[in-house]
Amino acid sequence: MSWPGGYGRRVLAEVDSTNAEAARLADTLAGPEWICALRQTAARGRRGRPWANPPGNFAATLVFRPEGDARQVALRSFVAALALYDALASLTRAEAALSLKWPNDVLLSGGKVAGILLEYPAGPGGPLAIGVGVNLIAAPGAEAVEPGAVPPVSVLAETGVRLSPEGVLDALAEAYARHEGALVTYGFGPIREAWLARAARVGEVITARTGREERRGTFETVDDDGNLVLKTAEGRVRIAAADVFF
Template sequence: MSADAWPKDVARHILDTVDSTNAHAFRLAPQSAGPCWILAGEQTAGRGRRARAWDSPRGNFHGTLLLHPTEPASQVALRSFAAALALRDAFVALTGLPQAFALKWPNDVLLNGGKVAGILLESSGAGQGVQHLAIGIGVNLIAAPDPALMESGAVPPVTLLAETGLRVTPETFLDALAPAYARWEATFTTEGFAPLRTAWLTHAARLGETIRARTGTETREGTFETIDDTGALILRQSHGPVAIPAAEVFF
């Protein structure tokens, strides 16, 4: 299916090799007036959440959207949900397989139950403010990490190619992702988080099921009830619901 037109007033930088697209975004930030997508053929120092190394072979998608937000930091972070929804929209537009994709809290996209994409938000600013936001996105288009290297209980990685037979170039994926994100960004800035929360919950993986949420050294088990208006996970345990703002989730 053809992608929508490239969003108006959004710049685009295509690089062959870079250390990290997020790091490059912050280097561009001082002279960047508006939103900007950065796509790299490969990353030499890609990273995921908690500063973990992110495997970045050629043929996969390594991209970052640079934004200059005006909201308080707590609101800025909610764009991880906009990114997840945009990723799902892009996947569905390219594959025509809406039932195959689900969203895993806090920031992964699943394909047939396996992790196909991840999101990493990083920001820079002064004091409590956020001047620049980098939304880093990695997608396993044709290659995935060795499952044997994943920690016990983690969702196994999958690739778009192996699961669907569809070979998509990173540039083609960006052409679908950028307009999808622009739509959710417009919704977020005009209507707030509520419509994103509703849409995200519609596609949430394991909603209503028992999951484990690990924060540091503590692991809590309970029923994944919802997310609240701050994006926190609401886990129902025997003594009642618990709000968890950040955690690693295991199924």
Template sequence: MKNESWPEGYERRVLASVDSTLSEAGRVAPTLSGPEWILALEQTAARGRRGRAWAMPPGNFAATLVLPIDEAPGQAALRSFVMSLALRDAFVAATGREDAFALKWPNDVLLRGGKVAGILLESVGAGARLTHLAIGIGVNLAAAPGVGEVEEGAVPPVALKSALGTAIAPESFLNLLAGAYARYEDQFSTYGFAPIRTAWLADAAKLGEVITARTTRDAHVGTFVDVDAEGQLVLETAKGRITIPAGDVYF
């Protein structure tokens, strides 16, 4: 049953168990008439960025939003920032703690410096034509994966319950997240990326500090100075200012 605050125009399905909500999104996307949230209470083959495994202890949150898309892939990809803002708002609504959360480029949410949520975007379509965007979200609501289950050097995982004492069920968190996302999606569709970018930068982790950004080929050390109009990371390095379209950030 949908909560009374559930956003108009969005459908929802809740699955007891599935291999991956992202995989399910790819299977059902051609049958959907509009945006739909897919929530799974258990995932048996969850995945993160670049095919990495995503651990999901019981009670944690795993969902994918499937959006019909008729725009360039670069524009669609900016929804990682839209979802980051929605996650932040959902966390604040659940905890009342605006000071506890920060946004890590390109697609993580931090709680007191630890990773509490991650986002993964995948396109759905035939050939070069993008028909749907699947936005996968994993949140450590109840428990954090062990250190051995995350990549070496990555931000350590943290759980909402242990860090702040907030216990919330996945379906209740989905109600908060779906409402927040719908508001930011309306803003993005109406006004473009500029206000989303401004809001994201206001809560950006390590803005103005030295970080390391690793791409598939190189590692760059520099001061995190901006995110540009295309969502690229902007670093001031010893060799000058550079932009990084995709990569991983390490503190």
């Protein structure tokens, strides 16, 4: 597997978090760079939640300056999800057990095996950091997630395949570069269709919770801006950001 041209590769023995390291390095990088840590001491998930990252699991961040406005930049969560799906499918041969959960999780056998976090280390308009965490060897216990959330799983427990962080990094970087090229060349349409083809629970009733409200409805699609589209008793609703519960 070849490393994609134009992307830097940095593997660290230990760091507080790869997104924090991306923030420190962002202004010094000449181009896109992947930062992978074999151990994190202060990993974070969405909304500042702690992310369990024992040795052997995967943690990496891609930091770069994508073109486009904030809406277009945010679509990289779909690019990253597709890339991670492809990387895990190729390494485990368990494609049939993988699916994607809006807005930015990868599921394996119905459990959460990976999460993706997009941040602007220097604020909007600056470099984008795409953090990726994968439970390769171990997953947190069900008590570590909020009630009703998808239970965590690991690649090793579900597939019997032991993957190395460096091997996952190489596969992910290659897949990401391929999908990023497609987004830049052809727009979001093909990315959206590919994501929907791998999405979990399309056509089923799900719950979307924001900090202010809860919406329950049938998961119809994802629109051209990446919003979740639900069919509810009050009509069709588009949701830009939420936690989804099955």
